[in-house]
Amino acid sequence: VGPSILIVDDRDAISEVMVELLRSSGYDKVDRARSGSEALERFSDARPDLVLLDLVLPDMPGLVVAGNILDIDDHARIIAMSALSRDGLVDESLRAGCMRFLAKPFRTRELLRVIAEVLGSDEG
Amino acid sequence: MYDDPGGDDDRPAGQRSGAGISTASKASTLAESVFELDRDLNFMMVPATLERITGFSREELELLTLQNVVFLEDRARVLNAAESIFEGSPLALEEASLFSEGKGSHPVHLIMLPRRDRDKVVSVWGAMMDIGDRAVLEERIRTLSEGQERFKTMMRDFVNIMTREIRQPLTTMLLTLELLESGHYGEMPERSRERVMALIEMVDRLKDILNDALEMSRSIGEDFKFERMTISLRELVEEVIKARAPSMKAKGISIKRSYKEGDVLANADRKAIYQVLDSLIGNAVAASPKDGHLMIELETIESSVQIAISDSGDGIPDDEIDHLFDRFYLDPGTDGKGLSDGLNMYLSKRIVQRHGGRIWCESFVGLGSTFFFTLPSARGGI
Numbered sequence: 388v389g390p391s392i393l394i395v396d397d398r399d400a401i402s403e404v405m406v407e408l409l410r411s412s413g414y415d416k417v418d419r420a421r422s423g424s425e426a427l428e429r430f431s432d433a434r435p436d437l438v439l440l441d442l443v444l445p446d447m448p449g450l451v452v453a454g455n456i457l458d459i460d461d462h463a464r465i466i467a468m469s470a471l472s473r474d475g476l477v478d479e480s481l482r483a484g485c486m487r488f489l490a491k492p493f494r495t496r497e498l499l500r501v502i503a504e505v506l507g508s509d510e511g
Numbered sequence: 512m513y514d515d516p517g518g519d520d521d522r523p524a525g526q527r528s529g530a531g532i533s534t535a536s537k538a539s540t541l542a543e544s545v546f547e548l549d550r551d552l553n554f555m556m557v558p559a560t561l562e563r564i565t566g567f568s569r570e571e572l573e574l575l576t577l578q579n580v581v582f583l584e585d586r587a588r589v590l591n592a593a594e595s596i597f598e599g600s601p602l603a604l605e606e607a608s609l610f611s612e613g614k615g616s617h618p619v620h621l622i623m624l625p626r627r628d629r630d631k632v633v634s635v636w637g638a639m640m641d642i643g644d645r646a647v648l649e650e651r652i653r654t655l656s657e658g659q660e661r662f663k664t665m666m667r668d669f670v671n672i673m674t675r676e677i678r679q680p681l682t683t684m685l686l687t688l689e690l691l692e693s694g695h696y697g698e699m700p701e702r703s704r705e706r707v708m709a710l711i712e713m714v715d716r717l718k719d720i721l722n723d724a725l726e727m728s729r730s731i732g733e734d735f736k737f738e739r740m741t742i743s744l745r746e747l748v749e750e751v752i753k754a755r756a757p758s759m760k761a762k763g764i765s766i767k768r769s770y771k772e773g774d775v776l777a778n779a780d781r782k783a784i785y786q787v788l789d790s791l792i793g794n795a796v797a798a799s800p801k802d803g804h805l806m807i808e809l810e811t812i813e814s815s816v817q818i819a820i821s822d823s824g825d826g827i828p829d830d831e832i833d834h835l836f837d838r839f840y841l842d843p844g845t846d847g848k849g850l851s852d853g854l855n856m857y858l859s860k861r862i863v864q865r866h867g868g869r870i871w872c873e874s875f876v877g878l879g880s881t882f883f884f885t886l887p888s889a890r891g892g893i
Contacts, residue, residue: 404686404687407690407695408686408689411695470682472671491679492714492718
């Protein structure tokens, strides 16, 4: 059984295509959440192997969601994603416990490389 | 124009600050303020400025002395300064309050000089500069610079929000196009696939344009802050080439290096020069045909280092070379490939100029272009 992935993004257009792309790349167990609270619920229930987390969500800041996920499971693997261009955002997300940062827009190969790196790492 | 060392000020020289008031109007302002005093400090020549400030007519003023128009508290000092000119002082500069009809007092600057006839000082002449509006002027400058700050913040916020809003759909576009290209939605005829690949490249370029716009909005009205150090250009060029290797390989582009010394060291900001090299090499790759070649030359010339990047592209017509480094100049010859060059090139020019270097382009239509830039050598001062 392959690894399970949770995509947290309030923009359906993005998460839909990501689901499709990940499935076509061999990741069969992909789920989606549209908000921070939905993400926490899904994470508690399913404990996915990886969370792809957008940092701007409608109900709470992405980094708070990251913190809460790590409270539930401190071995959780999180990749932060963002279209924001604020200085220091990459450092902030790494400090908050995310393992990588993906700047939107990214290419498929970047996404797949980062996912493979994070899933292949000894962390978690 | 393209290597105009005038920095980021794109206005013609005659309109730059300092030359803002025309010479003619400066002269007439000066003429209005010139005065002449005789040995008894009577006005021999009455400046228009004095008529305006005091409200007295020229005829009335001609009957008055300097002490009649200067306020009591400044009177002794100003009269002494005028007397000192008759006693041999070459120059007197005073600030004084003049009697002003309606307003009580009005501040002026006085410059006084001796007018000699052979060796004898026959009169004092000088200029009376109205500084009464200085407070108003200072207030106006303050308001203006506050407004400018607000504008800068607004501009940055706007670009930040705009880039974020555009990056989101770009993410969907890129990933969807890549899925299409991979055959996920069914095999496409080769021609369609080529068009999709071209679209992917364009969206990728749009990403760069947004980054450039951000960079620009951050640099509005600010000097680049450079951290200068000794940098190895050879190392930096190799780093850029390595990062660009996938796109070069995809196009079959080969690189020839000509490094005239073991290494070429510049005194410059590493990150900023990386950006310049990346823009120039990126453009050279974009301009080159399939299986084309690039040539990169590094050399130290006296106290400067010179970098030359040549491509085997179509070359750039003369009338376009002049605009290459203009802000927002869009290369009209390419179908989107050169879209971001306007910002790239403009930023490169600014970076190089702020380092005290020069940037220029030599091109032959049909043969290719060479972009040159210079930087201070790290060995220059020795």
